[in-house]
Amino acid sequence: MGDVSEQWPVVRDVLSEVTGRFADLVRSAEPSALATPDWTVADTAAHVVAIASIYTTLLAPDGAEVADPVLAARIPTVTVDTVADLNDLALRRFTERDPATLAAMMRSTVATILETTEGTDPTRTVPWLGDSRVPVAGVLAHLVNEQLVHGWDIARGVSAPWPIPAREAALFFELFIVGMMRNDVGGVLGDAPTGDRRIAVAFRSRHTTPVTLVLHRGRVSLDPDGPVDVRLTFDPAVLNLVLFGRVSRTRAALTGKLRVGGPRPWLLPAFLRTVRLPTNAVPLSAD
Structure with a gap:
């Protein structure tokens, strides 16, 4: 940070x-x-x-x-x-x-x-x-x-x-x-899955400090040195709209402002099902 x-x-x-x-x-x-x-x-x-x-x-x-x-x-x-x-x-x-x-x-x-x-x-x-x-x-x-x-x-x-x-x-x-x-995340994420699978997502943007967030056994933490499963390169405005359900991940990816890579990119949806934000019941924009 x-x-x-x-x-x-x-x-x-x-x-x-x-x-x-x-x-x-x-x-x-x-x-x-x-x-x-x-x-x-x-x-x-x-x-x-x-x-x-x-x-x-x-x-x-x-x-x-x-x-x-x-x-x-x-x-x-x-x-x-x-x-x-x-x-x-x-x-x-x-x-x-x-x-x-x-x-x-x-x-x-x-x-x-x-x-x-x-x-x-x-x-x-x-x-x-x-x-x-x-x-x-x-x-x-x-x-x-x-x-x-x-x-x-x-x-x-x-x-x-x-x-x-x-x-x-x-x-x-x-x-x-x-x-x-x-x-301290406290209980704001609700009942998170508690499986043993560790998922590490590296967030990269020209506008933010590189950081890696890790989901493990229902807890989210920072881990700057461990192995990474997913690399997410993002435009901050688009990422925020995706996190709050205003823009779909597919649409964001098609614009090139949300790019997913890394050795196990298919783990990102599981990560985002836990590390999520309220959407105020706004439907995702059409893909």
Whole structure:
């Protein structure tokens, strides 16, 4: 993993910039248009604002008042298989749907997050879903990615442009995914298979530090020196859209932005069935 201290000012600047773009998109889009099969533009924006609101508490110093105790109580037990239930609960409890209000709330909430974390050690971990531990820098990177992916949903729903620069998307893999693996995954992956077969996948991109993730006996870890089964060369924006079910692996491979190699490439699907992220019930794009 790259030097987090060097990436810390980058993720802060990117979060501020992406928030401005996301807020502008929300204000300009038709709120009743469908961004996903189940969520309107307004619902999607409300989902992202609700996450940002939760993060103001998560990232605050100890003793900060919890904004929503009901949601806070659910977070330690949530896995990728049950996060949709948490999302539905959050949308029921967070009722604002006016685009201008949501855009303003997103800007002010992110401003609070950036102010709260100024001077914070970016490697300090905080509890995340499923009792996992994520570095503060990773939490900011996750919020960047939430806006990039859901901005993609909104833009596609209203036929608006929404570029996802590779350098912005790379922060999610580098700071959030690898940051969690380096600390504690907890139970966020749910009931993982516990077979003895070790699967090692080397992730390579021009925008990220080379890293190898290993799935063994239901646990995921980093292993920079062991043998590799699969080599995955990726564009970070495309990888994130694949991981969140927005683009199929076949389509990504056909673009050349997701390339699979190594001595045992057929093991990648088994790896991704465990090391997976919630898709918010969005169907894969057509192959």
